[in-house]
Structure formats: C-alpha cells, structure tokens
Amino acid sequence: MSKVRVLVGTRKGAFILSADGKRENWQVSGPHFAGWEIYHLKGSPVDPNRIYCSQSSGWFGQIIQRSDDGGKTWFQPGTPPGETKTPDGMPKGESNKFKYDDSKETGAPLTTHQWYDGTQHPWEFKRVWHLEPSHTDPNLVYAGVEDAAIFRSTDGGQNWRELSGLRGHGTGPKWQPGAGGMCLHTIILDKINPNRIYIAISAAGAFRSDDAGKTWKPINQGLVSQFIPDPNAEVGHCVHHVAMHPSKPDTLFMQKHWDVMRSDNAGDRWHEVSGNLPTDFGFVIDVHAHEPETIYVAPIKSDSEHFVPDGKLRIYRSKSGGNEWEALTKGLPQSDCYVNILRDAMAVDSLDSCGVYFGTSGGQVYASSNAGDSWAPIVRDLPAVLSVEVQTLP
C-alpha cells in the first residue's frame, strides 16, 4: 500500500507525520531542530528520501539541512553525516551562505528596495522562505529568500548561487516588504517546459522566467490592489501564494492580499475568481492532484484580523476553477476558532482519493483523505505551523 509523509515546519521545529494510504493512523516524528523556526521542508520528487529543510533563527541566522533517508537523520550539506571536525580541505559550511551576487561577471548591482516608510533600504539577507527541489535532479534545488531573491544549488544544497536576473530585473527599487518581510515565498517549476519558472514575492508580485531563471518578467497585469492607484502597475502587489496543476502549466491560481485570481495565459493577464467566498483575504491556495479545475483556499477575515471569520475554520473548494465555492467544514471546528493558515501551509497528496492537508497558527495539522469532504486532525498541539508539504510514497 502507498504511504504518505507530511512534512511540517513550525516556529519551534520540524515534524514528520507518516501514515499508510488509508491516512488514518499517524506516526509523529519530531521535533527536529527543536527551538528553531523551520520555514519550509520539501522532498525531492526524484528521490523521496532526499528532503531539504530551511532552519533559521533571529539569533543564529540560516542553516540548510538535508536528509537522505526520509527525515530520520539530518546533516548540513557539505558537512557529511557524522563528521564534525575539519581535516584540510573539508567543506566550509557554505551551505549556510546566501550571498547576493553583485559581481560584474554574473551578478546584478546590489541596489535598494522600498522600506515600510517609503524610503529606500539596502537589500539584506534574512532567511530562506521556500525550497523547491527539481523535478529531474535530486541535487538541484531552488531557494526563495528574504530579502527577495532566488538562489539555486546544483550540488545538493552545499553551495548556493543567486539567479540575479530577478533581483536585477530593474523594478527592484519599487519592491517593498509586506508585514512579514520582503519574501520570495513561491517557486513553481514547470514539468512540461523545464525552462519556465514562476515565483511570487510579498509585496512585489509574481514573475515568470522562460529561460531557466536567467531573465524574468513581472506578470501582474489584471491584479488590483487598493493601495496601488495605477491599474497597470508592473509591480507592488502583495501576492500571498500561487498554485498550478502540473498538467496545465499555463493556468495559475493566486491568493492575493485580498482577491483570489486566475490566469490562463501563464500570468500575462489575471482575472478575479473570488466569487461567493465569505472573504477573499487569505494566504494559501492549492490545486487537487488529479482535477486541475478543483482548487482550495482558506478565507481569513481581513488583513487586520488574521484569523478565520466567524470563529469557524472553513476550507473552501471550487470545482470550476473559481467563482463557485463550497464550504468544507466536516470535522473542522465551527465555533471559537481563531487560527490563521499561512501561505505555505497547505498541500495535497497524489493518492487516488486526493488527500488535502493544512496546518494552522494554533498548531493543528488537519488531513482529509477525500479531497476535503471531511477532515480530521493529525496533531493538535504543535507549535504554530509555518509550512506543510506532502510526499506520496510507493
């Protein structure tokens, strides 16, 4: 029978939740990296035992961890398992190093971006928000970071180099942080066209590369934000998350800081599909593993009240690609619930009966083994959940 492995990043460590295909009885492993903020863990589609993890803290900065055995043991890439001392020539901990490339040969000038008060502020690395392993090579992995930039490793996370064409795009000085920082939180790799990459930044917007990350264009036309008077503004929208079904790479779904949006031309133009949602503010959005027009969101009351509306935890599903939404509530608390669900905290598995998973700021991780028709908590009392990913294992 197939198995699933749910990778959960929280404010105080990582947890791995495992079950067989029935998804009823769960084993919980963790906390790994106890006490650290684990912004994201994600497994390689090529080698499911290869998992990358972003471990960070305000005190000690950024650590990249890797597992080659499905999360049982971890090491910093370049620091081989079990080796703690350095003979001559040992790798130098470069897996922790994210240096913006401002070299003349390959880089872009390290300019400034807008700060919260509208002044210009230098680019400063803070943490890795998102890791996206390649579909074809377990050693190739991308990292989205704060302050917004995209990095790539081709040696399993040992060394990281910036794809500076994004930060050097030219609109950089107009990018500004959202409340959570100026973060590159979404990276989508197109399986069908391997040169295409989508990314999204709070609060610059969405971008697309058609040449494997060398050059980028903003793809924000059609987005409307109250705080941006110019309807044709290239950048500045606070995109919270973007989702895509691998079989339809030109169709994108976006949860923005207000509005759920859709594009059918690879982001060149967007239109709103919020429809009958009780509120169109939120963070997560995801797509059913087998139904490219079935999408999920978790409406949040407002940008000043980051919790679900009416005290009810409701996931909304549209089977028509947006506009018509139904509330999914069976098994979810419908009173006195005031949790948030952050942008990377929802995922789907690829079992025949698609499983949907999400984690909350209250420390719960919920799972549905029937595409959202009903839910049950896997765990209730973790630290605040920052991210959820799922691996479907043979």
Add this chain to the structure above:
Amino acid sequence: MVRVVLPAHLRTLAHVNGEVTLELAVPPTLRSVLDELEARYPMLRGTIRDHDTLQRRAFLRFFACAEDLSHEPPDTLLPPEVAAGTEPFLIIGAIAGG
C-alpha cells in the same frame, strides 16, 4: 588552549557537549578564536558572524572575565586568563524574543 562556551543551539549544531577547547597557533584575539572555531566546526559559519562581513550577529554577545567584549575591535587580545585556559570565552545569545 582556549575554552569556548557556546549557546545551546550552537552546541547542538556542532555536535558537542559542554565547552569547546581550541589550540591556537597565534595569540587569542576575538578574530583568531572565532576563525579557529569556525575552521574546526564549519557548520557554525554564519551563525556567530556574518559570512561576508564577519560582523558579530546582532543578537549574540561576547564575554570574558565578566567583561562584555562585543563592541571591541576584532583584533583585541583576549584576557590572559582566557589565553591560559583558566577562564572561558563566552558566546551568549540575547535573552529576547520567543
């Protein structure tokens, strides 16, 4: 021989218990002690000093012999007691945040 006390999280990263002892071929300064520490434990690079600028990370402090050395220049000689190994060099994380 220089004794170094690390914060708990960095001891975990470095897979050490208790103090770290370093043998330095040069007089112990802030810089030389941290250089040797990072050479011995490369997984600590970037966790105490910025990778590039080698500036102390904002929420860490350096102490020795009850003195805060955090704002001293990097080539400041550490006290003789630290050089002799009778007192440790302390790297301390701020008691702040959650």
